Amino acid sequence: MSPHRLWAADPTDRTTTALLRIGAAVLTVGLVAFGLLYYKDQHVAAAPSLIERQVALTEAAVRKSPDDLAARLQLGLVYEQAARYDDAVTQFDQVLKAAPGDKDALLGKGFALMTKGQLDKAVVPLTAIVKATRKGEFAGADSQLGAAYYYLGVIGVKQHQPDKALAQLGHALKIEPTDSDAMYQVGLAQLQQGKPAAAVATFRDALRFVPTGWCEPYQQIQAAYTTMSKPDLAAVAAAMAGFCGNKVDDAKTKLTALTTGSAAVDAMLGLGVIAETQQDTKAAAAWYQKALTKDPKNMSAISSLAALGVKPKASGTTTAK
Amino acid sequence: MTENQTLPDPGGDLLELLDDMSAPPKSPTPAPPVDEARRKRRRIILAILVALLALLVGLFTWYLFNRKPLSELPGLSEARLPSYKTSFYDVAKPLGVAVSPDGSRIYATQSGATPSTIVFDRDGARIGQLTPPATPKTFHVPVYVAVNPTTGDVYVGDRAAGKVYVYDDSGAYRSTFQPKGDVKAISPLGLAVGPDGTLYVADVLSAKPADHRILVLAPDGTVKRVLGKGQLNYPNAIVVGKQGELYVSDSNNGRVVVIDSTGKVSTLVARGVGDGDLGLPRGLAIDDEGRMLVVDTTDHMVRLFTTGSSPTDHPGYVGSFGDEGHDDGKFTFPNGLATDTRGRVYVADRENNRVEVWGY
Numbered sequence: 167m168s169p170h171r172l173w174a175a176d177p178t179d180r181t182t183t184a185l186l187r188i189g190a191a192v193l194t195v196g197l198v199a200f201g202l203l204y205y206k207d208q209h210v211a212a213a214p215s216l217i218e219r220q221v222a223l224t225e226a227a228v229r230k231s232p233d234d235l236a237a238r239l240q241l242g243l244v245y246e247q248a249a250r251y252d253d254a255v256t257q258f259d260q261v262l263k264a265a266p267g268d269k270d271a272l273l274g275k276g277f278a279l280m281t282k283g284q285l286d287k288a289v290v291p292l293t294a295i296v297k298a299t300r301k302g303e304f305a306g307a308d309s310q311l312g313a314a315y316y317y318l319g320v321i322g323v324k325q326h327q328p329d330k331a332l333a334q335l336g337h338a339l340k341i342e343p344t345d346s347d348a349m350y351q352v353g354l355a356q357l358q359q360g361k362p363a364a365a366v367a368t369f370r371d372a373l374r375f376v377p378t379g380w381c382e383p384y385q386q387i388q389a390a391y392t393t394m395s396k397p398d399l400a401a402v403a404a405a406m407a408g409f410c411g412n413k414v415d416d417a418k419t420k421l422t423a424l425t426t427g428s429a430a431v432d433a434m435l436g437l438g439v440i441a442e443t444q445q446d447t448k449a450a451a452a453w454y455q456k457a458l459t460k461d462p463k464n465m466s467a468i469s470s471l472a473a474l475g476v477k478p479k480a481s482g483t484t485t486a487k
Numbered sequence: 488m489t490e491n492q493t494l495p496d497p498g499g500d501l502l503e504l505l506d507d508m509s510a511p512p513k514s515p516t517p518a519p520p521v522d523e524a525r526r527k528r529r530r531i532i533l534a535i536l537v538a539l540l541a542l543l544v545g546l547f548t549w550y551l552f553n554r555k556p557l558s559e560l561p562g563l564s565e566a567r568l569p570s571y572k573t574s575f576y577d578v579a580k581p582l583g584v585a586v587s588p589d590g591s592r593i594y595a596t597q598s599g600a601t602p603s604t605i606v607f608d609r610d611g612a613r614i615g616q617l618t619p620p621a622t623p624k625t626f627h628v629p630v631y632v633a634v635n636p637t638t639g640d641v642y643v644g645d646r647a648a649g650k651v652y653v654y655d656d657s658g659a660y661r662s663t664f665q666p667k668g669d670v671k672a673i674s675p676l677g678l679a680v681g682p683d684g685t686l687y688v689a690d691v692l693s694a695k696p697a698d699h700r701i702l703v704l705a706p707d708g709t710v711k712r713v714l715g716k717g718q719l720n721y722p723n724a725i726v727v728g729k730q731g732e733l734y735v736s737d738s739n740n741g742r743v744v745v746i747d748s749t750g751k752v753s754t755l756v757a758r759g760v761g762d763g764d765l766g767l768p769r770g771l772a773i774d775d776e777g778r779m780l781v782v783d784t785t786d787h788m789v790r791l792f793t794t795g796s797s798p799t800d801h802p803g804y805v806g807s808f809g810d811e812g813h814d815d816g817k818f819t820f821p822n823g824l825a826t827d828t829r830g831r832v833y834v835a836d837r838e839n840n841r842v843e844v845w846g847y
Contacts, residue, residue, distance in 0.1 A: 179526060179529070182526075182529050182530065182533060183529070185533055186529065186532060186533055186536065189533065189536040189537065189540060190536065192540060193536060193539055193540055193543065196540070196543045196544075196547070197543065200543065200546065200547055200550070203550075204550065204557070207554060208556055210572040210573050210610075210844065210846070211573065211610075212572065212573045212815070213573045213574050213575070213576065213611060215574075215814060215815045216574075216576075216813050216814070216815075216839055216841065217813060217814070219576065247813075378760075412760075412762065414760055414761050414762075415761065440760070443760045444759045444760050444761070444764075445741075445758055445759065
């Protein structure tokens with residue numbers, strides 16, 4: 167026995183020792199019991215996600231009818247949604263084996279390969295759609311053909327082949343003239359061509375259709391103006407990108423500060439857009455009118471005032487209808 | 488390890504080991520038989536043990552009474568957003584959701600497929616279905632659902648039928664709530680039931696906002712009050728506050744209002760694009776911690792606010808959760824919302840055909 171244990175022979179100390187042992191045991195058992203109860207009570211087994219459920223259902227449909235091309239096509243599309251691109255390509259290939267010209271399968275395969283980064287391989291099915299349909303009676307309104315041209319344009323941009331990209335995107339825009347995504351890709355291609363001014367105009371066109379909630383065009387405009395050594399205009403674009411990212415008050419402060427500089431008109435138009443999205447029609451009209459006073463031929467200001475139902479005034483005042 | 492060093496006996500006395508570890512280096516001279524310092528240390532350890540046991544008992548007691556996550560312990564529960572837990576499926580286009588007083592049953596109105604109200608247990612298992620009465624034959628679109636906090640009766644507002652159906656807590660159809668007096672017809676959206684059985688109905692009988700109102704109905708159908716007439720535009724969810732005030736999501740006006748006992752309507756949160764501003768508010772709930780949750784249908788998210796001591800205090804914006812999409816934790820045109828007293832939030836995720844469960 168250790169000499170240190172001699173003291174434990176004291177009855178009080180023996181009681182303390184016993185209490186310590188009992189207390190430690192109770193604490194341990196209590197903690198374990200609480201942990202088990204808490205886990206049982208609070209643990210939530212996460213249900214399969216929506217897409218996992220869709221995959222399971224569609225796989226079951228294909229298992230039931232393996233020769234059903236529509237089911238396989240649907241499974242390919244569902245796999246794409248689940249970002250299972252290899253599986254998607256397998257299903258599209260199965261469809262194409264039975265129906266080589268199936269445009270849905272070609273488009274799905276092209277998209278899956280493009281998203282996987284296999285750009286050269288993706289060109290093949292997409293080009294097949296173009297070849298098969300570009301001379302068709304309804305080629306000018308064929309949304310699948312438009313999508314094929316668009317993806318080929320995106321591939322051109324990704325491969326830094328702006329001339330090729332612009333050709334494909336031009337076809338896409340002929341079919342869908344208000345396709346703001348295609349416009350955005352055109353802007354990117356123009357930047358690659360070293361034409362930032364043209365790119366800015368294109369990004370602005372794209373933003374006409376999606377003025378809020380789309381940040382990338384503003385970021386690209388900022389980059390283009392920076393390339394063009396126009397810091398004030400770049401600052402306006404940066405503020406609008408901030409507004410797009412919900413930094414509304416910060417954007418307003420920055421734009422207001424820019425209303426006296428070389429980018430005053432753009433800043434005023436930006437403030438008008440912000441006021442408009444805040445349902446403050448009066449303030450929006452006032453900002454557009456101010457922009458118009460500074461630049462009487464500014465089409466953005468004119469069209470924005472028209473959209474608000476406000477007649478531009480040469481004197482700088484506006485009249486709401 | 489040298490020959491002189493020895494490992495403690497694993498089966499030996501832990502207390503002895505602790506004593507030995509904290510003792511001064513052993514010397515050839517024997518220590519005095521009674522070591523006051525050791526005795527003091529043991530008493531301190533005993534005191535700590537007692538304190539830990541008391542803490543555990545307190546924690547156990549708090550948990551048994553509240554059954555909430557530990558993150559909801561007093562002092563920790565404010566200004567936090569919930570996180571996604573799971574989803575309940577097998578419901579088509581759910582619009583409204585409500586929870587039984589004990590949190591064991593979740594009711595979700597189903598506006599798609601067969602119009603009815605689906606009953607889930609707390610784990611998401613579908614355990615029942617509240618169907619409208621077979622007669623009279625009419626179209627049904629159940630929109631919002633509310634539970635009587637005292638009796639557990641379930642009230643389902645059917646906008647197409649212009650009725651409020653009442654079911655008992657076992658899910659059996661009990662009656663159709665019939666307003667008395669001048670109110671001949673209603674088109675119910677939001678519903679709420681007070682502890683005394685008073686039924687609050689957001690009534691949008693015509694397309695004219697001037698006709699939109701909140702009906703306050705006694706359990707026997709007598710119209711006690713008509714609130715907000717001419718000031719609301721498609722009022723959706725209603726929440727009865729602790730002081731008897733009513734919180735209403737004034738949907739097409741893009742705001743949440745509070746209606747006090749005098750009938751005065753005050754805006755709490757309005758439409759805009761700033762932090763915490765609303766687009767199209769629909770579902771609304773205030774949980775037992777005083778957190779106000781608002782479903783912003785067109786922004787596909789839920790906005791969370793803290794409320795003040797007075798009903799008209801401006802709510803403090805905490806943040807938003809969810810985003811547009813189909814993945815877990817995302818919404819596509821969410822509508823109704825309910826909270827339980829155990830730290831859970833249920834959101835009717837309409838276009839994704841599910842009820843999402845969030846928790847703290």
